[in-house]
Amino acid sequence: MATEAESPLPRSRSLEANARLHAMVPGGAHTYAKGDDQYPQDMAPVISHGSGAHVWDVDGNRYVEYGSGLRSVSLGHAHPRVLDAVRRELERGGSFVRPSIVEVDAAERFLATVPTAEMVKFAKNGSDVTSAAVRLARAVTGRPRVAVCRDQPFFSVDDWFIGTTPMSAGIPAAVTELTVTFPYGDLAAAEELLTRYRDEVACLIVEPVGPPGYLVGLRELADRYGCVLVFDEMITGFRWSEAGAQGLYGVVPDLSTFGKALGNGFAVAALAGRRDLMEWGGLRHRGDRVFLLSTTHGAETHALAAAMAVQTLYAEEGVTAHLHALGERLAAGVREAAAAMGVGDHLVVRGRASNLVFATLDGDLQPSQPYRTLFLRRLLEEGVLAPSFVVSSALDEADIDHTVEVVARACAVYRKALEAGDPAPWLGGRPVKPVFRHRV
Structure with a gap:
């Protein structure tokens, strides 16, 4: 995974796939929250596949993923027991x-x-x-x-x-x-x-x-x-x-x-x-x-079978408690990293431990899309896909420790931008945009 000194991850195939999407699909995605306007310019990955807490884009880059299908994949991608339940029903008609x-x-x-x-x-x-x-x-x-x-x-x-x-x-x-x-x-x-x-x-x-x-x-x-x-x-x-x-x-x-x-x-x-x-x-x-x-x-029978498998797993494995424990570890690490880099008042982790989001604030402590862009860009360059910090139970401690290390390096750049009074040199293009806005 790339560091600040290394060349950026390859993205040519994602760029091509995004162009094809925009030619056929309004907005380039079937959910506005997945649009490439939510990511730094030319850095929105198009996903090839996922397993557990990780996804791979069409260029072969691997990411630790947060947000997990807009909070829908709380057990991690392609969970074997859920897939087994789905396969059994698929063979019986849907x-x-x-x-x-x-x-x-x-x-x-x-x-x-x-x-x-x-x-x-x-x-x-x-x-x-x-x-x-x-x-x-x-x-x-x-x-x-x-x-x-x-x-x-x-x-x-x-x-x-x-x-x-x-x-x-x-x-x-x-x-x-x-x-x-x-x-x-x-x-x-x-x-x-x-x-x-x-x-x-x-x-x-x-x-x-x-x-x-x-x-x-x-x-x-x-x-x-x-x-x-x-x-x-x-x-x-x-x-x-x-x-x-x-x-x-x-x-x-x-x-x-x-x-x-x-x-x-x-x-x-x-x-x-x-x-x-x-x-x-x-x-x-x-x-x-x-x-x-x-x-x-x-x-549809296979989707109901998936739901029943999910409910069984939550009951048997204490998934909710595990989500909270993972979220608490992540939140503590991110807050400590931000504070150590002098931006603890500007990168703010909020929400319940199982459903964490983050706010990016400018020098006047106001919400800032440019600073969000800077932060997301640094995470993506080191293999962390994090529109939020919403965890899945497939994450392990190594994933979270790696995320915190990447956040710390991102916060070092964040501090440089605050000291300069302008994040523009670190954006690489236009800022990300809120989903709900009046004009394109």
Whole structure:
């Protein structure tokens, strides 16, 4: 792996593959967070394959990978027990004209893992299940508005949420006006919103990252104002506990959504919740039918088999605790390295140990995309692919120690840029950009 004095890693094949992607795929990726605008110019690797905590790009460069499939591959790539479960089902067929017995087994397994839920319905992605939760809440309450936490970055690709972001082009104002926002952690502000829109808010939807007292307060507000409380557990599910934040904190939502780590890279998501609500989308409800979720591929047998294998591994191997231990080791090492290089106030590690992110701050301690670019560039040059510091359980101590060593050398360059008052000479091109922005 290259050091500051060595020539950079070869990247010609990734550059060619990125050009081909942009010629055929809008944005050059199927997820905006994977776009090459998120990486230093001409340094976005195109992946060939992955194993455990490592990935290889099409030029043959090997990286220690963090972020792990946007937090979806928490056990590491190509986990053998997950693959074995998938292979067994692939040989038996993947999708039929009637439910498979695998759907029975998967539902029972999920509800045993998340005992605060009484029913579950599977789908392929998080956006489908969060939008289904919103639709169900509107049907049950007869109310039009959705209240979302404005301090949390993402809930769905659908209009009810994307209309609140800077990328709102193509979304009618009439749709956006039905979504209202509240700041995270401020119960008084949430109650003020519910009072202002009394009898109009169908649901509060929030990523339940804590603290527990705040979540208890939201539960009480939802009950008092007659709206549905929805926990988006896409990230907190399995990383906070196998049963998500609701299992860790003991605060029970009316509905919750899971995905990402549930399939360890295979496409599976879940909407779960109270029986009396979920049945509105079923055949045992006497009122108007709700088109809750109906997806041709939502219950593909191999993806449900992957989910069951993941849940078994978490229970048998204490994966969540291991993720926390790895994250704590990494966070401590990065903070120590940054402090030793004199940039401890500028490279800041944040978040729960199993779900770490980092902030890059300029000389005035303000968030800086140029300094993020500098930092990412130095990591990539030494074989660390880290849009975040989100760990997978496949990392070992040697991976983390190597990462900390690379971070230390990156921080030395960071300090030079701060002393110069300008990171531009170390960027190698345009800065990285935020995903949600109004113009290209």
